[in-house]
Amino acid sequence: MLFSVSQRFFFDAAHTLRRAIDTESSLRIHGHTYHAEVVVTGARDGSTGMVIDLGLLRRELVAVREALDHHLLDEVPDLGTPTLENLCVYIAARLAHLQPPVSRVRVWREALGDACSLELTR
Template sequence: MQFTISQRFFFDAAHTLRREIEAEGSRRIHGHTYHAEVSLSGPRDPATGMVLDLGLLRRGLEVVREQLDHHMLDEVSGLGIPTLENLCLFIAQALPAELRPRVSRVRVWREALGDSCALDFTLQ
């Protein structure tokens, strides 16, 4: 039996982006409030009744959030082009090593614009 637990966080950040459509506004520095959700999957530990203590997940997400919140995303080392897709991958890779094997999904969205991206992992 597999369970999935999730934790959400948000961050405010600025970036630029080269696009074919809506290009002019995207090239200028602009900002968004981003929302992210990280899901971990696994069996429930009979001793604790949990897949993982959510406090450990929150602590790991705070480490990631500190790298993104109120930063210029173009300058975040390891992110690359600041797209929703790259943000999903960056968040997954920036998590503490002990959490990464259980990550089943990372989702990033911009509520005000209604767009989102999800990165799904196949767990072994």
């Protein structure tokens, strides 16, 4: 049996974005509240009954959140262009060491209705 365990967090951040539509407003520094969900999929450990200790997952997410929260995303090392897609990749990369591995990362902006999901297969 495989189980999926998830944990959510949010962060507030600013960014700029070069794009073909809404160019003027996107080029100005502006901010959003972002929400993220990380999913870990695996079998239960026979001795603990857990896929992953949620305390461990929360601790790892605190570090990811601190790297993004109240920052200018344009300046976050290894993020690249601050798109929802790149935020998913960035979060997954920061958690690549987890066992079992992250199986899905979702980032969304509730106020705008935008969302992106990254499905990881290992």
